[in-house]
Amino acid sequence: MSERATSTGKAGMNLTLKIWRQNGSSDRGRMVTYEVKDVSPDMSFLEMLDVLNERLTLEGDDPVAFDHDCREGICGMCGMVINGVAHGEQRATTTCQLHMRHFEDGATVTIEPWRAAPFPVVKDLVVDRSAFDRIIQAGGFISVPAGSAPDAHAVPVPKDDADAAFDAATCIGCGACVAACPNGSASLFTAAKITHLGLLPQGQPERASRAKAMVEQMDAEGFGGCTNTGECTAVCPKGIPLDAIARMNADYLKTASK
Amino acid sequence: MAVTGAVLVLFLVGHMLGNLKAFLGADSFNHYAEWLRTVGSPALPNRTLLTIAEIGLVVAVVLHMWSAVSLARRAAKARPVKYAARVKPQAGGYATRTMRYGGVIILLFVIWHLLDLTFGVVNPKGGQATPYDRLVAGFAPDRWWVTVFYLVAMAMIGLHLRHGLWSALQTLGLAGRYKALKAGSTAVSAVLVVGFIAIPLAVMIGVVK
Known part of the structure; x- marks a missing residue:
């Protein structure tokens, strides 16, 4: 430099x-x-x-x-x-x-x-990232019709959870995590979405099924497995932390053990 | 990967603590080796618990290697076209990058280690000598190259555990105090390595003889 x-x-x-x-x-x-x-x-x-x-x-x-x-x-x-x-x-x-x-x-x-x-x-430097869209479609949403925006204090959210959820929600889905991962894993992306929704009250009803569906879709797309190298978080333009992956694994293991 | 790794780490802790008996003299060390064979008797035949542990360890090692190979194969499939530029690691995890080849070195070490101190095939005293005699003969000063190999292997194990311990916790979903978990993994790895290398070094410099 x-x-x-x-x-x-x-x-x-x-x-x-x-x-x-x-x-x-x-x-x-x-x-x-x-x-x-x-x-x-x-x-x-x-x-x-x-x-x-x-x-x-x-x-x-x-x-x-x-x-x-x-x-x-x-x-x-x-x-x-x-x-x-x-x-x-x-x-x-x-x-x-x-x-x-x-x-x-x-x-x-x-x-x-x-x-x-x-x-x-697709051409030159353009790649097709529809695989990310299909991971979101598998469960990266909240099904309950939420209506118009509620008052900010209608559903209390602890400050730490709100901050962590917001940090995860800053993921822009660019795919750098996959590009940098020596395993070609999409774990950081998927985990960011699971963390973002799973830490907020609105995301609780579907928390377990969401993790299972999104992780299975991620694997079905042909992404590699996570070995926690940390390359993803190092290149992430939004600095999504690796904790998100642990949270995804915790949610996934909870469903798997049921 | 995480579960089998955890089994192997628990074994390493027990193995390291048992090894330290060498500092209490030949009788203590040999008695400990004998105890491993007779624990549970007369209620159980000799070697019952030891054989169960041995089978458990072999299963854990095989499943651990199987997980590693399938992860590596998935990784190769997920990136069929490699980057033309040399990929510069950004996370700085040296230990992380030793996991795959380090695992192979550790496997080769384990094979040598069993031939040397368990079966005595490559040990100067042979398989019939007491465990303590095999230990002292194995790390004798004129067999310094054996000691050097042990030290290199222990360094690989230390690096392997430094990433592996933390990574296992992460895989099992224990997030949260990221820095504390990483520091804890490094500390446990360091204690294990120091405990393991203390004995070959002590034999080589004549403290244990």
Whole structure:
């Protein structure tokens, strides 16, 4: 990591990008090298790719496909493995919030999609994360019609539970946990959803069946098993803690023992 | 993984405490070895409880390895295309990354260990000598390489337990005091390793002879 440089005084950076190009799911795919010149240190990583794509379009080449939406770190769309780290080495940061000032001038940057069998590559850096949707559909909801928003103090929630539930609820479902896990496990994602609902009063009636259904769906999707390496929480842009996985296991074991 | 690991950890605790009898002299150590064979008699035939424990341990080891292999195979299936860039671990868990190959080293060690001190096949004194004599002969200064192998294996066991203990608690759903559980796992691993390496070192430097 270089010293933080500002746009003033630091000229544009030149980078060598090695990007995974794959033209559809049936293509085998390959790494392709591109040179980008005069990159501003104030650009976000995605803006840097935008600059590359503008050039590729003008040259008549196919622009690099990548997912993105809000570009302010809250939607969960963006995500790529940058130099072997999901969302890059900057902690608690989505790819869109990663800035080029964290890279050295002249550096080579490797950019790959999330790698997991349940996340097939759609094109280039875009992967299909519908597996996450199906895990949510299996039980990541509350069936009781809740009506309009109740008064905030109508159902008391202990402060610690409210905080832990909120921390878990910050999960944006980007999939970095799966990408970083040496086992390709989706445990942190699933556990975040189970924790978020399981700690609140509204989530209690379905707590046991939810854990069972979501864990079984997660396994059915072909994600690997959790060995508690902690890689997921280290790359999580929202810093979802590993405790969530223990809570998921506790809920799951309770149903399994019944 | 967690349940079989817990069985093996309980065994290690008992094994380590039993080993420390070596510091009380040959009679105490040999008597302890004899007691393991005769505990429960005359109500039970000799070796009844010992054989039950041995079968339990073999089953635990086999199931532990089976869990490890199936987890590794699931992991390989879940990521058929590897990353081109060298993946940089972000969690800093060195012990975590030794689990799979460390487990193999520990298995090889256990095989040697049984041949050496249980069956006496590779022990200078052979299988007929008293356990204490086999111990002292096995770690004699001129067999320093055996002692070095033991130390390396104990370091692997320490790393294995450092991650394994905490990981087992996590798998069994004991969340909450994350830091305390991790620190506790490290402390238990360290105590076990120190207890185990004390004896070969004591024999090598002549404190136990």
